[in-house]
Amino acid sequence: MYVLHWEYMAGSIVAQALLHEVEAEFEQRHVDMSSGDHKKPAYLDINPTGRVPALTLPNGKTIGETGAIVTYLCETFPKARLSPQSTDADRPEFLFWLNVMTSTGYPTVSRWNHPERYARSDAAIAEVEEKGLADLNIFFDLMEDGISGQKTFLKSGFSALDYYLSMLTEWPADRERLFSTHPKITVVYTSASERPAYKKSMNSHALPKVAA
Ligand SMILES: N[C@@H](CCC(=O)N[C@@H](CS)C(=O)NCC(=O)O)C(=O)O
CATH class of the missing domain: 3.40.30.10 (Glutaredoxin)
Structure with a gap:
C-alpha cells in the first residue's frame, strides 16, 4: 500500500x-x-x-x-x-518537458504565489510577484509551443506530462485568460481533465486551502 x-x-x-x-x-x-x-x-x-x-x-x-x-x-x-519507454523515440522529449515543468513551471508558480519567500521589503515583494506573473506567462507560452500532439502533450499520445501540465494550469489566478490565449494547452487540459483518474484527484482537492 x-x-x-x-x-x-x-x-x-x-x-x-x-x-x-x-x-x-x-x-x-x-x-x-x-x-x-x-x-x-x-x-x-x-x-x-x-x-x-x-x-x-x-x-x-x-x-x-x-x-x-x-x-x-x-x-x-x-x-x-x-511515459514513453526508454527505447521509444520520444523518450528524450518526455524527459526534457517533465524536467522543464518541474524545474521551471512549478517554482515560477511558487515565486508568483509566495513572493514573500523571495524578498524582504514590501516593494521588493511586489516586484517579485509582478515578475513571477510575467515569467509564468512566458512559461505557458513555452508549453504552448512545446505541445506536439493533437490532444496530448506528446504526439505519441497520453502521458504523465498531460497531468503535470494540467496541474500547473489549476494554479494561476486568471485561468480564463490562460486558456483563451493558449489554445493547445486548453485542448490538452480539457482532454486530461476528462479522464476519470484526474477527476478523482481533483475531487479530493475541492476545498482549496493551499496553493503552490
Ligand atoms: N520541487 C517540489 C516543489 C513542491 C512544493 O513547493 N510544494 C509546496 C506545496 S504546493 C510546498 O511544499 N511548499 C512549502 C515550502 O516550500 O516550504 C516538487 O516538485 O515536489
Missing part, C-alpha cells in the same frame, strides 16, 4: 491522478500546511525538504519531489504507459 502525503491544491494533484490512473492501492495522509505540519519533525522525518507531496512506497521508503514521484510511477507501472 502506498501512502500519499498531500495538501489541498498542492503538487499532490499529479501524484494522485497517476496513482488513480495505475489503480494503485493508496492511502492519502493530509499534511496541514496552514498549521505548519510540513515543517514539523514528524513530516521532516518522512520528507526532509518539508515539501508536499511525498509518496511512501510499500517497502516503507519515501520519495519527495513531483518529478521523482512521476518518474517512479512511470517506471513501476510500465503497462499503464504513463
Whole structure:
C-alpha cells in the first residue's frame, strides 16, 4: 500500500491522478500546511525538504519531489504507459518537458504565489510577484509551443506530462485568460481533465486551502 502525503491544491494533484490512473492501492495522509505540519519533525522525518507531496512506497521508503514521484510511477507501472519507454523515440522529449515543468513551471508558480519567500521589503515583494506573473506567462507560452500532439502533450499520445501540465494550469489566478490565449494547452487540459483518474484527484482537492 502506498501512502500519499498531500495538501489541498498542492503538487499532490499529479501524484494522485497517476496513482488513480495505475489503480494503485493508496492511502492519502493530509499534511496541514496552514498549521505548519510540513515543517514539523514528524513530516521532516518522512520528507526532509518539508515539501508536499511525498509518496511512501510499500517497502516503507519515501520519495519527495513531483518529478521523482512521476518518474517512479512511470517506471513501476510500465503497462499503464504513463511515459514513453526508454527505447521509444520520444523518450528524450518526455524527459526534457517533465524536467522543464518541474524545474521551471512549478517554482515560477511558487515565486508568483509566495513572493514573500523571495524578498524582504514590501516593494521588493511586489516586484517579485509582478515578475513571477510575467515569467509564468512566458512559461505557458513555452508549453504552448512545446505541445506536439493533437490532444496530448506528446504526439505519441497520453502521458504523465498531460497531468503535470494540467496541474500547473489549476494554479494561476486568471485561468480564463490562460486558456483563451493558449489554445493547445486548453485542448490538452480539457482532454486530461476528462479522464476519470484526474477527476478523482481533483475531487479530493475541492476545498482549496493551499496553493503552490
Ligand atoms: N520541487 C517540489 C516543489 C513542491 C512544493 O513547493 N510544494 C509546496 C506545496 S504546493 C510546498 O511544499 N511548499 C512549502 C515550502 O516550500 O516550504 C516538487 O516538485 O515536489
